Amino acid sequence: MSGAGGDPVAYHVSKMTDSVKSATRKPGKRERLVTAATRVLHEQGVEKTTLADIAQAAEIPVGNVYYYFKTKDQLIEAAIGAHAQHLHTMTAILEQHAATPQDRLKALVQGWVDQRDLTVSYGCPTGTLCSELGKRADGLDRVAAGVMGLLIDWVERRFAEMGRADSRELAVALVAAYQGISLLTNTFRDPELMTAEGRRLTRWIDSLA
Amino acid sequence: MSGAGGDPVAYHVSKMTDSVKSATRKPGKRERLVTAATRVLHEQGVEKTTLADIAQAAEIPVGNVYYYFKTKDQLIEAAIGAHAQHLHTMTAILEQHAATPQDRLKALVQGWVDQRDLTVSYGCPTGTLCSELGKRADGLDRVAAGVMGLLIDWVERRFAEMGRADSRELAVALVAAYQGISLLTNTFRDPELMTAEGRRLTRWIDSLA
DNA sequence: GTCTATACGTTGATAGAC
DNA sequence: GTCTATCAACGTATAGAC
Known part of the structure; x- marks a missing residue:
């Protein structure tokens, strides 16, 4: 640091x-x-x-x-x-506007889809930050990882509330799916990739309920 | 260009x-x-x-x-x-060593898991390249996207051979899952993330057969 | 074909006027 | 507290000796 x-x-x-x-x-x-x-x-x-x-x-x-x-x-x-602050604000809003863990997770996914145009242009803010800083070992890489950790932790809590024993693995999988499709959406400049994956993830969350 | x-x-x-x-x-x-x-x-x-x-x-x-x-x-x-060349070589080997589309896809996933230590240190070679060059608009971004496209195309053909009508969407989802878990594996310096996701993806491929 | 010396712009950072 | 002038280091790229 x-x-x-x-x-x-x-x-x-x-x-x-x-x-x-x-x-x-x-x-x-x-x-x-x-x-x-x-x-x-x-x-x-x-x-x-x-x-x-x-x-x-x-x-x-x-x-x-x-x-x-x-x-x-x-x-x-x-x-x-500032990214961490923004993430905190966003999750607070999600908790306010959706009641069940499933609804909150699906609202999170919908938020990702709504942001797709920004993702097309520049990728996920947190993801691209972690990608670049991940090649460092000077402390800044850990700071960026901390923000990503906050997101995963929040998702994990929702899966845990759904009674899933594998809540951590599911949280990692959901965030990974988002990070991956963000990269591809940006790479191919195609917002439809995010939209389609959003539908898939929403169905997936429903299937776990 | x-x-x-x-x-x-x-x-x-x-x-x-x-x-x-x-x-x-x-x-x-x-x-x-x-x-x-x-x-x-x-x-x-x-x-x-x-x-x-x-x-x-x-x-x-x-x-x-x-x-x-x-x-x-x-x-x-x-x-x-050189990355494109390497990818071409790798997929050729996969086709040689595995017979069915499912086995070839699972072998691809296993290859990703085998590479996990390199991913921990530097992320996916193609993915980090696309992430950085995706912020450009000078032609190099399209060259990098081309390599990613080669990978998705290859995966798509395997899903098509399995008789899936949604082969493109499945291919995008599989590669996105890999890119996402690569980012997280690198971000948290944890090879186990890749291993666990590899198991998940392998089960998923089996479930589609 | 191979390499050295160097030009030229840019970058992070500092000193100090106001 | 705010801003200008400027430095030293480094980056890409070129010229030209061998």
């Missing part, structure tokens, strides 16, 4: 601490930087994206980035933290 | 042509370069790999690379061609 604010959760805490320390601080800049980074890193990939790309998207001068983040890796880490 | 020798097949043809043109040519250098590129690009990823990395792995001076390839992209293209 590369310094303080090492994990996605700690990032938000340290941000709050800073806000308390100086009341004059504009919270907009840092947040804009992270939001821009999240989007641009997804669109261009981690290794190909420069700080200039992110700074431009956030409408912030390049050199100024270093006031908010000591290194490029720390900015990437914050962007991964 | 970035010039002559635009597709994986044409590469091998142009190589042959060159060999005919000058009998004194050492075929070792170019081939070593492509072999090294194939390995290093898989290990480090496309965007992070420099020509110096590849040249060093091939034990060739950096500047000399440009005698064999006009640009870095053309070397990458040749490496993708």
Whole structure:
């Protein structure tokens, strides 16, 4: 890991601490930087994206980035933290709008299908992140893996609630199916691949109930 | 696309042509370069790999690379061609060692499981390539997609031989499952994920027979 | 054909003015 | 806190000696 604010959760805490320390601080800049980074890193990939790309998207001068983040890796880490936050929000909504474990899982799948156009263009945000960072061994790879773990854990809990003893294996299989079809949807630029696999997975979930 | 020798097949043809043109040519250098590129690009990823990395792995001076390839992209293209060649060889062996479509598909799955240690370290060679190049729109992305297409086509033919009308969808699902579990196996550095999914897929193929 | 030297742009990061 | 100017290192690619 590369310094303080090492994990996605700690990032938000340290941000709050800073806000308390100086009341004059504009919270907009840092947040804009992270939001821009999240989007641009997804669109261009981690290794190909420069700080200039992110700074431009956030409408912030390049050199100024270093006031908010000591290194490029720390900015990437914050962007991964934003993914974790987004995932948390999404699963909370799923739990609110669907009652049974099966319905929640099927709603998750439907969400994937609804996102298919973004997947066609850039692949799954978490998946492409893990794919690139998986070739590293500097700590950032573990941070990305953490987000993927959160997703699998959530799915596993739903299968467990359905009374499945093999809930972990089923969760891994469902997320793997999504990651795989995301890759193919992006590779062949064909949203219909995601739609068709969504139908298959929905039937599969029903068959397990 | 970035010039002559635009597709994986044409590469091998142009190589042959060159060999005919000058009998004194050492075929070792170019081939070593492509072999090294194939390995290093898989290990480090496309965007992070420099020509110096590849040249060093091939034990060739950096500047000399440009005698064999006009640009870095053309070397990458040749490496993708090597993947296509390898895939062709592999499927030929599968057809030789297994008789029925089911057995051939199960042998394919077993091959994936046997490769799990490499997947733990660097992910699926074709998959990580497609993931990175999928963010481009310069032609190389289509070349990588071509290799993935070869694999799906081969699988589809086996399902068709089994009499399945939905052979294309099944082929996409099987390859997606492999790509997805490859990503997770690499993300969590856990070969057991691949082993377990291999068992699941083998049972699934049997259930379709 | 093979290799060395080097040009030229870009990148992450720093120093310091305001 | 914000921004500009700039550095040092590295990347691709070229020129040209042998």
